[in-house]
Each structure stands twice: as structure tokens, then as C-alpha cells.
Amino acid sequence: MALHLWSHPYAGYGQKAAVALYELGLPFELKLVRQDDPAVMAGFRAVSPFAKMPALVDTEADRTLFESSIVIEHLDRLAGGGRLIPADPDAALEARFIDRILDTYVGGPMNRIVLNKFRPEGQADDYGAAQDAGVIATAWGLLEMRLGDGRTWGAGETFTLADCAAAPILTYARRLVPFGDRPRLKAWHSRLMARPSFVRALEDAAPFGDLMPAPPPQDD
Ligand SMILES: N[C@@H](CCC(=O)N[C@@H](CS)C(=O)NCC(=O)O)C(=O)O
Known part of the structure; x- marks a missing residue:
């Protein structure tokens, strides 16, 4: 292979x-x-x-x-199936749902906000960027609510597609729209930051520097 x-x-x-x-x-x-x-x-x-x-x-x-x-x-x-996409259909649905929220309402708006900063002089769309920031804040609220059932990972008790998506997307997007007063979201992000697979991905990225705005200092 x-x-x-x-x-x-x-x-x-x-x-x-x-x-x-x-x-x-x-x-x-x-x-x-x-x-x-x-x-x-x-x-x-x-x-x-x-x-x-x-x-x-x-x-x-x-x-x-x-x-x-x-x-x-x-x-x-x-890899044999049933790990990142759970074998249980309900669990798989939740993993795909959280993944879609992260892709459509966090990662997409985040990338637009970043690309907006690199537009030619006079072409920036600040109104659109503010709308995108609002969409991310709504997603933070939804995720905080979803985590309210006490789940360890994004879609339940096992690490799934939802967590593969969340690890990098939360890490980058919170620099643009802080988590604010959302303790469950922060705790999930802390677990993701300690996950060895993501630690390894961040180590791969380290030699390439840091192109994003600095992390918000008061958002821990
Ligand atoms: N929905 C796509 C999003 C992919 C995406 O936006 N990738 C970014 C990197 S994080 C990219 O390739 N950006 C380069 C560009 O837009 O020119 C996916 O899930 O793969």
C-alpha cells in the first residue's frame, strides 16, 4: 500500500x-x-x-x-473500519455531524477571514469578515452545548473524525474568535492538544513557523 x-x-x-x-x-x-x-x-x-x-x-x-x-x-x-468512523450508526452520525459543523461553520469562515487579510489594498471585505467571526462564535456556542452531556471527545467516548477535524481547526480558529466563557470547549481543546497524534502533527508543522495571529492571552 x-x-x-x-x-x-x-x-x-x-x-x-x-x-x-x-x-x-x-x-x-x-x-x-x-x-x-x-x-x-x-x-x-x-x-x-x-x-x-x-x-x-x-x-x-x-x-x-x-x-x-x-x-x-x-x-x-x-485500516479495517470502525475507528474514526464508529461502527455504530448513531455514533457515526454524531461524528459526521460535529465534523460538518467544524468544516462548514468554523474552518470555512476561518479561512475566509485569513484570506481577507491578504487581499490587495482596498479589496478587503471587513463586513464579510465580521459576519464570519459571528458564525464561528455561534459554532462555539453549539459545541459547548453538545459537550454538555459530559462526552470526553467530540462525538462520544472514542476519538473520531470529529476530533481529527477539531484538533487543528479549534487551535487555529480560537486565535481569531476566542472561546470565551465556554469551559467544556476549552477542556476538549486541552485534551486535543495532548493527544499524541496531534502533538506529532504540530511537531511536523513547527519548522514552518507561525503565520497566524498570536493566541489570545486571556483565553485559557
Ligand atoms: N473542505 C476542505 C477545505 C480544505 C482547505 O480549505 N484547505 C486549505 C488549507 S487549510 C487550503 O488548501 N488552502 C489553500 C488555498 O485556499 O489556496 C477539506 O475539508 O479538505
């Missing part, structure tokens, strides 16, 4: 896939996406037409996938 992961260790969604690979113990080869290298980008666009990370090429299955959640569905099956 050969798995090629097109990604950058600094990319939040790339880290989501890396966490899944580390959780499942699946070896992979990183195909480093270098935006300043046209040849690399041509190869990347051939597997990921929207040039979004991560993309996975499974050479043995002759399958190319992008969209991190779909990549993780495939990886979980490769």
Missing part, C-alpha cells in the same frame, strides 16, 4: 488528515505543496483541481481523493 498525502504541515485541513493517519498507524509519503513552485502546483492541481489541501493518492487502490472528511472515511476503511 502506498499513500501519498498532498499537503503542507502548516495547513489546518492537512493536519486533520495527518492526525487521522497517525491515529490509524498508516504510513504515508508527504507530497509537500509549495505554492511558489509552479511544477509542484501543476502536479497538485492534477489531483486536487481546486488546489485545496489535503489530497490523498492511494496508489494501490488507484484512487485519488480530496476533501479531508472523505479522505478520512477512506483511511478508516483501509
